[in-house]
Amino acid sequence: EELLHDSLFSEVSSLYPPFHKPPGLFSSSPRCANLTLPEDISQLCKDEDNDYLAERSVEEVYYLWCLAGGDLEKELVNKEIIRSKPPICTLPNFLLEDGESFGQGRDRSSLLDDTTVTLSLCQLRNRLKDVGGEAFYPLLEDDQPALPHSSSSNELSAAATLPLIIRERDTEYQLNRIVLFDRLLKAYPYKKNQIWKEARIDIPPLLRGMTWAALLGVEGAIEAKYDAIDKDTPIPTDRQIEVDIPRCHQYDELLSSPEGHAKFRRVLKAWVVSHPNLVYWQGLDSLCAPFLYLNFNNEALAYACMSAFIPKYLYNFFLKDNSHVIQEYLTVFSQMIAFHDPELSNHLNEIGFIPDLYAIPWFLTMFTHVFPLHKIFHLWDTLLLGNSSFPFCIGVAILQQLRDRLLANGFNECILLFSDLPEIDIERCVRESINLFRWTPKSATYRQYAQPPRQPADSSGTRSASLSCFSADYQEAPRSDLSRDSIKLDDLKAEVSPRISAEDLIDLCELTGPSHSKTPVKKTKPSKPKLLVVDIRNSEDFNRGHISGSINVPFASAFTAEGDLIQCPATATLQSFKGRVVVIVGNAVKNTAAFAAHLVKNKYPRVCILDGGINKIKPTGLLTVPSPQI
Amino acid sequence: MGSAEEDYNFVFKVVLIGESGVGKTNLLSRFTRNEFNHDSRTTIGVEFSTRTILVGDAAVKAQIWDTAGLERYRAITSAYYRGAVGALVVFDITKHQTYDVVDRWLKELYDHAEASIVVMLVGNKTDLAQAREVPMEEAKMFADNNGLLFVETSALDSTNVEEAFETILKEIFYKVQKQKERSSQSNTVSLASESPASTAPAQAERRPCCVAL
Numbered sequence: 001e002e003l004l005h006d007s008l009f010s011e012v013s014s015l016y017p018p019f020h021k022p023p024g025l026f027s028s029s030p031r032c033a034n035l036t037l038p039e040d041i042s043q044l045c046k047d048e049d050n051d052y053l054a055e056r057s058v059e060e061v062y063y064l065w066c067l068a069g070g071d072l073e074k075e076l077v078n079k080e081i082i083r084s085k086p087p088i089c090t091l092p093n094f095l096l097e098d099g100e101s102f103g104q105g106r107d108r109s110s111l112l113d114d115t116t117v118t119l120s121l122c123q124l125r126n127r128l129k130d131v132g133g134e135a136f137y138p139l140l141e142d143d144q145p146a147l148p149h150s151s152s153s154n155e156l157s158a159a160a161t162l163p164l165i166i167r168e169r170d171t172e173y174q175l176n177r178i179v180l181f182d183r184l185l186k187a188y189p190y191k192k193n194q195i196w197k198e199a200r201i202d203i204p205p206l207l208r209g210m211t212w213a214a215l216l217g218v219e220g221a222i223e224a225k226y227d228a229i230d231k232d233t234p235i236p237t238d239r240q241i242e243v244d245i246p247r248c249h250q251y252d253e254l255l256s257s258p259e260g261h262a263k264f265r266r267v268l269k270a271w272v273v274s275h276p277n278l279v280y281w282q283g284l285d286s287l288c289a290p291f292l293y294l295n296f297n298n299e300a301l302a303y304a305c306m307s308a309f310i311p312k313y314l315y316n317f318f319l320k321d322n323s324h325v326i327q328e329y330l331t332v333f334s335q336m337i338a339f340h341d342p343e344l345s346n347h348l349n350e351i352g353f354i355p356d357l358y359a360i361p362w363f364l365t366m367f368t369h370v371f372p373l374h375k376i377f378h379l380w381d382t383l384l385l386g387n388s389s390f391p392f393c394i395g396v397a398i399l400q401q402l403r404d405r406l407l408a409n410g411f412n413e414c415i416l417l418f419s420d421l422p423e424i425d426i427e428r429c430v431r432e433s434i435n436l437f438r439w440t441p442k443s444a445t446y447r448q449y450a451q452p453p454r455q456p457a458d459s460s461g462t463r464s465a466s467l468s469c470f471s472a473d474y475q476e477a478p479r480s481d482l483s484r485d486s487i488k489l490d491d492l493k494a495e496v497s498p499r500i501s502a503e504d505l506i507d508l509c510e511l512t513g514p515s516h517s518k519t520p521v522k523k524t525k526p527s528k529p530k531l532l533v534v535d536i537r538n539s540e541d542f543n544r545g546h547i548s549g550s551i552n553v554p555f556a557s558a559f560t561a562e563g564d565l566i567q568c569p570a571t572a573t574l575q576s577f578k579g580r581v582v583v584i585v586g587n588a589v590k591n592t593a594a595f596a597a598h599l600v601k602n603k604y605p606r607v608c609i610l611d612g613g614i615n616k617i618k619p620t621g622l623l624t625v626p627s628p629q630i
Numbered sequence: 631m632g633s634a635e636e637d638y639n640f641v642f643k644v645v646l647i648g649e650s651g652v653g654k655t656n657l658l659s660r661f662t663r664n665e666f667n668h669d670s671r672t673t674i675g676v677e678f679s680t681r682t683i684l685v686g687d688a689a690v691k692a693q694i695w696d697t698a699g700l701e702r703y704r705a706i707t708s709a710y711y712r713g714a715v716g717a718l719v720v721f722d723i724t725k726h727q728t729y730d731v732v733d734r735w736l737k738e739l740y741d742h743a744e745a746s747i748v749v750m751l752v753g754n755k756t757d758l759a760q761a762r763e764v765p766m767e768e769a770k771m772f773a774d775n776n777g778l779l780f781v782e783t784s785a786l787d788s789t790n791v792e793e794a795f796e797t798i799l800k801e802i803f804y805k806v807q808k809q810k811e812r813s814s815q816s817n818t819v820s821l822a823s824e825s826p827a828s829t830a831p832a833q834a835e836r837r838p839c840c841v842a843l
Binding site for chain 1: 641650651669670671672673674675676677678679680691693696698699700702703705706709710727
């Protein structure tokens with residue numbers, strides 16, 4: 001390049017403009033700073049019958065070509081570049097004891113062949129012949145419907161309702177999704193909100209790596225950061241990494257290749273070296289696998305994604321002493337099982353099949369240790385849209401798929417079932433986890449060892465706006481007197497049902513009072529309240545003031561000696577609410593927890609207790625005093 | 631799971647411990663399924679497998695707990711030792727480092743398991759004899775001095791795998807029988823009678839006739 005500046009080359013130098021490395025997608029430097037528009041802008045839109053497909057990148061076209069039925073191996077066989085020999089012909093004729101063999105010429109198929117083969121695009125063009133030019137240049141206005149209005153838009157919106165696996169194989173659908181995501185990602189982080197919105201529909205597999213990075217909020221000079229990390233100096237963890245890599249997702253050709261192993265090693269080492277307060281736990285390799293696979297030619301991005309993922313979903317799981325983090329996590333998980341599926345929870349507790357025995361590999365690796373890559377992709381497409389409590393729901397959804405077998409079996413059979421986890425239908429699992437998540441009060445999965453809230457300064461406006469409660473973390477919400485208080489691990493373990501915060505209760509009951517001016521509350525069907533508040537204090541206390549709409553079932557007279565509910569009008573109401581959220585409110589924690597445990601025993605789902613009891617509600621002025629009853 | 635598999639008189643809980651990568655999971659899969667996998671995934675936490683064998687006339691079901699080898703997992707996995715009546719401490723004969731830490735694994739074991747637990751030292755990977763770093767005599771002597779059973783195995787070519795598990799299960803069985811004679815309790819069997827029944831009943835007597843119903 002310097003040579004070109006020499007006067008000797010002045011004649012030719014103008015033909016070779018100096019190479020500028022384009023700024024990376026995730027760098028914050030302006031990407032269009034040097035863009036110059038032609039004098040006459042109309043030139044840009046002159047050519048009418050443009051070959052839009054030719055303007056797409058070769059990766060995209062190849063990907064679509066494969067979707068449209070292209071088979072590279074077949075083409076190469078047809079062109080006789082791949083010549084297969086029957087295996088019997090590849091055996092040597094003569095073999096010495098030391099392994100030297102004779103009688104076989106060197107196999108030429110492993111040598112480089114630089115023949116160029118032209119792949120025909122006929123089939124692909126034919127498949128895309130009805131796609132209008134607009135499809136290649138979708139408008140990115142914020143309130144644009146997801147799919148472009150091309151002549152075939154009806155077909156496309158029909159395609160959007162098909163199962164994910166079929167959508168991923170549909171050439172035309174994928175073309176539209178890829179073009180859209182490509183444009184959105186090029187405008188990242190500016191178009192972050194819209195990426196989130198589109199990702200809720202689905203993520204085109206070709207751009208999954210980039211899309212995940214965008215969902216994880218990866219930004220900045222990731223290459224420079226990655227390059228600056230010393231990945232060569234030996235560290236004590238090397239031995240363990242060497243042991244683990246050859247055992248990690250090795251059914252996959254990329255990850256089992258020598259190049260794959262080398263990349264694995266570098267990314268893992270980079271993570272270990274750059275996180276001095278955390279350590280390598282077995283399982284980190286599995287966690288790295290999806291990122292490495294998706295960004296196989298971009299180690300820096302794989303590293304950046306992994307580094308962004310871990311604090312979000314696995315905060316402090318990789319501490320040297322992580323037992324308090326894991327124990328709390330598993331306890332909350334147990335409570336989630338009881339909350340969503342009391343019958344299963346009762347059974348598992350009876351046979352002593354506790355989450356410690358099966359769920360550590362699930363959560364420590366966010367399910368990457370238990371599922372093959374293609375399932376992880378679909379699971380994580382949704383996981384990444386959820387907050388750090390979403391994995392609990394995935395865990396419950398997995399248990400529910402195995403529910404019948406778990407219920408029918410004892411400890412021995414259950415542990416065997418989980419050592420060799422049966423096929424899980426991932427699409428169903430995702431669907432059910434979302435449903436479970438919707439039923440889970442935000443504060444029920446509160447963990448004191450979760451990631452502390454980030455400083456408001458760093459959420460620079462772009463994010464918070466459009467994210468639903470689905471993706472926002474409970475921990476991120478501002479704390480108040482009505483939030484949940486931390487609780488000792490042993491106390492937490494003793495409680496079958498989760499606690500919820502007073503805030504959540506007020507929200508769920510849609511209570512409005514003097515001290516609680518909220519945004520206009522959407523009134524759902526007034527006849528069907530979402531939940532029932534059960535006040536277990538004695539009737540005197542109850543009559544002095546209680547939460548409006550709550551029923552009084554004094555703890556002392558609620559259950560028979562066998563633990564069954566005693567029949568009375570109040571318990572009849574309770575029974576009629578079975579299946580909806582039931583919040584137990586009382587004075588003493590011990591009684592509320594015991595009451596909830598009794599209900600769980602009686603197979604009441606969605607039972608939770610109010611953290612702090614009635615005293616939390618008193619200062620809000622939301623308690624009502626009933627008019628004297630007759 | 632056939633019903634034949636379900637007919638057993640005893641369940642013995644046996645734990646597999648030792649450094650990461652010594653082949654614990656493959657020893658187990660060789661014994662329970664006669665399988666070997668060159669790139670079997672790492673064990674995180676604990677995994678299980680069972681197989682029922684005959685000791686004399688009695689059907690003994692081995693419930694084998696395969697634990698994670700990485701040292702720091704011990705903090706969260708120590709509960710797995712509870713109720714175990716046997717343990718295989720595995721090392722890799724081609725990696726001296728994995729033998730050096732056997733001491734630490736034994737200490738870990740005795741800290742959390744019952745003192746009467748039957749322990750067997752297993753040197754795995756004899757198929758890689760040309761790369762051997764731990765002489766058999768050395769390991770044998772160590773085992774004798776510490777009152778451990780000892781065997782060398784290869785999960786790859788199945789040498790001694792069957793024998794290893796059979797030996798330890800027989801040893802446990804006879805120990806149980808002896809104790810049963812001493813304490814003339816008829817229905818419960820425990821190596822350490824003072825220990826209360828744990829969450830996972832490790833060993834229990836079961837009459838085949840009850841199972842069929």
